[in-house]
Amino acid sequence: MTDRDTDHASHHHGFSDAFAEHLDREALLATDVTSGALDRAAAALDRPVRTALDLGAGTGPGTVALARRFPDAQVHSLDLSAELLDRLTSAAARAGVAGQVHPHPVDLDDDWTKLVPAGVDLVWASLSLHHVIDPALVLQRALSVLRPGGVLVVTEMSESIVLEPDDLGTGRPGLADRVTGGLAALGHPSTADWTVPLAKAGYVGAQRELTDLTVASDNTDGAAYLATQLSAWHNNLAQTLSSDDLIALKTAEREIRAGSSPVTQTTGRVVWIAVRPEVETRK
Template sequence: MTHSHPHVHAHRHPAHPGHPGQHGHPGQPDTDAQAEILDLDADVLAEHIAAITAWLPLTGDPRHVVDLGCGTGTGTFALLDRFPDARITAVDSSPEHLQRLREKACARGVEDRVRTTWADLDGDSWPDLGSPDLVWASASMHHMADPARTLRRVRELLAPDGLFAVVELAGFPRFLPPDAPEDRPGLEDRCHAASDRFHAEHVPHRGADWGPMLTAAGFSVDGERTVAVDIEGSGDEVIARYALRSLRGLRDTAAEALPPEDLAALDRLLDTTGPHSVLRRDDLTVRTERRVWAGRAAS
């Protein structure tokens, strides 16, 4: 069992790349790898996601929710738990993710409350998504080719007094202590720096401050929050697998910029059969922040 220590406080900050799941870009892992990291993310960060759904400044319990860029259902199922009378339209561009979400819904006995819809959210038109009371977009908005257009579409979509929640991770999670690994201390920081440079070129909306962008699209920003994540992972198999999958993704975007010594040290951590595997470490923690902006169509 993981022990999490959420700290919820008002704050304004830029957002994070999130995990791939909405639109492809260089360095993006395959669909199975995406699904695995999304599922692990949901498991490890469940308490923090629940803290966000509990905070949302709604005027009443929503009856119709749209999960925009739903992936394998992290937000969908958190919202179903939070709002037991709601029905959710889960939207994504990956048929494989939508199929996985449907299977989960059936396994949980909530298939009658979930409708899955395929859509290219960067396309010229969207399918009919109704008039939702709440639109939830977690780790998906930064993937949009034209976020301003997407924000305007969401504003037009919402029911009167409906709420739009934009949720982003503030950077890929970190797992290792600063002095690890022993032969290359600070490796994780250097990998993140290299990955940040990659994403600055290939995912330009990573790190966007969604508050001003929401305002420019005709929303009033009703709230902004940061949920700090600091989870002790010693001996936790799920967190070890989460670290392994996350570091593999980090390697995809950082490898070309790393010196050979750092790349070799990273590969030793990723070698699941070797003595230095991240799966064998007993000093892992999950450290990141999850940021949320809540907007309502301005009158």
């Protein structure tokens, strides 16, 4: 089974409450990345947003951000997990935007185009395309529901992941590099470059921007996020790291939870802004 097949299968089995909370926390920490992407999307649009589409909406941070940024817009949120969409609905209500939000439980690998309005102004796909089996088809379907001049925003992780300090605060030199190296060998983080697929699907003017997301353990949300990450990595790397490294990784996790750790994690984010052309060209 490929990494993408594994990701796709995980969506079919739902998520635990703990993982959903982890997604919420990650979205909170990535607020500046989301805000920047929305600003760039707004600048690329030629008219106000009336209809937006959130592909792989998850717990709803993108949906809520879209509704807040474009208060006159109706936002259609697509995700396979009914449990996550329930959390999305609750999040929209807490944010005061429930009247703008329309959840749709659907597999992005199915034909979802008839479930949403035609002539969408903005399609948002944040960290979701690498989960689907046929991303090219999903991009084509997104193009088909966009109006001419409408904008697609795709966010993906880049290949960079940096942990500091080198010993993760444990006194064991090189631990950070061994952890990131082990993760890379397992295909983490999941990355993809959508520049060529966007052009092949018929989008024009694709702009690509790389930014960083740094999470520090010196605050409550950052510490909770990093501790969850290290716990998951400990499990994932159980057959890869030495027993001494695994013990040190657990020590780093405990120190983070205790609020006495200097650990930071920096991951790359890539944002593409692409447009459906006003005049379709023959291929």
